[in-house]
Amino acid sequence: MNRSELKTKLDQAGVYSEAYSLDGGLPNERYVLNQEANERWDVYYSERGQKCGLRSFDSESAACEFFLGHLLKDPTVMRKGEINVSPKEYTLRRR
Numbered sequence: 001m002n003r004s005e006l007k008t009k010l011d012q013a014g015v016y017s018e019a020y021s022l023d024g025g026l027p028n029e030r031y032v033l034n035q036e037a038n039e040r041w042d043v044y045y046s047e048r049g050q051k052c053g054l055r056s057f058d059s060e061s062a063a064c065e066f067f068l069g070h071l072l073k074d075p076t077v078m079r080k081g082e083i084n085v086s087p088k089e090y091t092l093r094r095r
Contacts (some may be wrong), residue, residue, distance in 0.1 A: 001064040003033065009068055019077035026051070033067050035060070043067050
């Protein structure tokens with residue numbers, strides 16, 4: 001999965017677009033997917049300029065799978081009545 005496919009799946013699942021950023025950075029109170037200069041991919045929650053719960057991955061695909069699974073487990077990011085994907089459909093890859 002790449003970022004474009006991830007965006008489509010997040011939209012289909014009913015995740016608020018304001019709950020995440022797929023472009024890195026430190027937006028306040030959002031889940032973030034970020035490609036580092038060293039070809040690593042980071043997933044974290046950005047809060048008050050800090051990277052909380054940082055996880056790093058060797059591939060875009062692994063980071064996207066983790067990101068999707070992580071957001072699908074957080075009911076606070078879902079639009080009510082629009083949840084179309086179950087977290088059980090995705091296997092989280094732990095590193």
